[in-house]
Amino acid sequence: MTETALRTPPKPGPGTVSTKNASVRQAGGTFRERSRFAKALLNVLQRTWLIALVFAIWWTASANSTNIFIPSLEDILLSLRRDLSNGVIGSGASYSLTNLGAGLLLAVVVGIAGGLVLGETRRLREIVDPVIHFFRSVPQAALVPLIIGAFGIGQGPKIYTIAFACMWPVLLNTIDGVLGVEPTIRKFSKVYRIPAGLHFRRVVLPAALPQIVAGIRVALPIGITVMVVSELFAANKGLGFYILNSSATFQVPETWAGALLVGVIGYILSLLFIVFERRILSWYFKSGAK
Amino acid sequence: MGLTSQRLLAVAALLAVWQLVIWSGSLPSMTPGVPAIVTAIANAFTSALFWTSLAQTMTAAVTGWVIAVTAGTVLGLVIGSVPMLDRSTSILIDFGRSFPVLALMPVVIMLLGATAQMEIFVVSLSCLWPVLVQTIYGARRMDASVVDTARTFQIPRLLWFRRILLPSATPFISTGIRISASIAILVSVGVEVLSQTPGIGRQITLAQQAQRWDQAFAYLFFAGLVGWGIAGLLNLAEGKILKWNRQAND
């Protein structure tokens, strides 16, 4: 799991790759003499036409749907608007997102702390390695019935389930990050007798940060999935509950609306995460480090 | 003391802590102790129901995964090697990959029922994205020299696809395959938990509802074991298949 994370940051590839391709394409002469504005417009169009098309097809194809399980897109959006404006979805979303935030935060704190310790102590890492890999292989969704069965449908158990599921990618990536710290930087720390606390906080942690953030990026969608599953399994609040409740009361457009909304929220969170990442790692992107 | 015995000791310590916590009474009373879990694990070995459930889960997971890998690789290679398509699909793909597919479960159950086909559908829809996204990365990163070489020798489209684009993207594709394998198990168990489609996930829920916590933990243990085993196997296979990649980029 860690590897995508490591590979996803948009690093510029080997210089020749991009420049040569660009020149080949330009030499074809398609963009000749166009104003900057037209280019930007073309770019936006290129990126959005397919979404617009999918939307349009869905809209028209479902408009006269006779299948009660496939409501028209119009109905879905109307019920979405209604439940958004009357606050039903709003309160559910704030409950779900609070759980997600708390669970993720817990996972990040525990994951980073554990990762720093394990990354720095080789023997310990080797000893617990199989245990870690076993735990992170346990399908997180299978924990849901157990934790809810044991601790009930309250907020705490949901947060712990999310935290448990999200912890592993953070932990493993932190270990990778610590292991990847430049040996020269380490030596510097040793030579200047930087105290352990300061060494962790000001040397190892920042150096491992790109990897840690990548781990959090992997954890985020896992957290969202576990959040929804825990609410779909048993809850009395939240977005998952909204979907489940709509489905149980045969409010088909609302069921669709809820599911799509969770998707949109997932998408927005991933976009926000990119912004966050750019901020917290600006030194990393600016330095052009790999 | 050797590493292996230290590892075993660590596992033993973990189990001891578990047992102590149980004795201390700080976990809910139904949580099973170590002996109960061990017995349940042993019993599962001889239980036909267990093996059937495991087979059901694995069948759905593997089928959905294979579908996703095939579709994701082909689509990804096409999209990643045609810049116009790449730009057009980028938002749609970003949306798809961040979509928690399990949230669609109630809708999918309405449409397809709580069946094995439904499970396979959800698994392949979830597994598609990592493969697709990784393959697109891989296809985008074609080396300019390789592209030029293939062009000067006028390599036909299909051969180029099969012998150049595909192998050059395999390091990325295999990462996608590995990620999606763990997702396949996660999602198939998740689907079973939520929809009561037959499989390990359903057995865990049933065991929990019947207050057979020892059984539930045993099944959980096996689910983890299977996921672990598959991850290990794929790592091994990747190392073999991609020998050229490591060597060439030493």
Added chain:
Amino acid sequence: MAVQAAPEQEQVATAPLLQVQGLTMSYGFGDAENKILNNLNLEVNDGEFVSIVGPSGVGKTTLLRVLSGLIRPKSGTVSVGGEAISGPHRDLAVVFQDYSRSLMPWMTTLENVAFPLQGRGVGKKERNEAAAKNLAAVGLGGQGHKYPWEMSGGMQQRVAIARALAYNAKVLLMDEPFASVDAQTRFDLEDLVIDLQSNLGVTIILVTHDIDEALYLADKVIVLAEKPATVVDVIETGFGDHRDQVETKADPRFAEARARILHRLRSH
């Protein structure tokens, strides 16, 4: 030199095998336009070995990419056998400078050499035989099972040459093929190319920034200079078919030609 079909014979006697007329090339458009090649003309006859020499950054690679049909010129034409080309061409094979990346690391050496033939629909047995033969011709007989990354830089460049030979093109285009190998390997490869050229009768156009290499290898040296680049000199070396790293380079004509090229490059 090479055997041609009867009806074309007359044309071949008069027209050069490869001809470049009024070639102009630039990168970018509008304000960002960067003119690289300006109104270039050159001719290469069948069986000739032509070096194109010029300082780094003058536009040699750009010229070679235009010649090989990888990029289209702003204006002007490249013709092969009297016909203007519009893209990569059957009669042109390219050996790139970056040999380590132009060989596919997932194919064995033999597969790499046979691959262009596979693209042309040649059967497996036949293409493998051709590949083995050409590997032997570059001194790599029996090493077809190895992967490129198991070989030294010099050997990899031999594989790239074998691949171009196996393609059986009339013209070999080489972009600084020996720029990134050590000196001894470089001499070996230079002599290999000379041998191959006289044995097989292919036409070679080799681009280099090294004046000695250009002179040593070629029948005709074309000097590129200025910005944007044009042909500032054409020198017939006249060393004949026999070359020797020591003898040829000690030839007074060699020193004279080198001085002339240096002078040309300096004065621009």
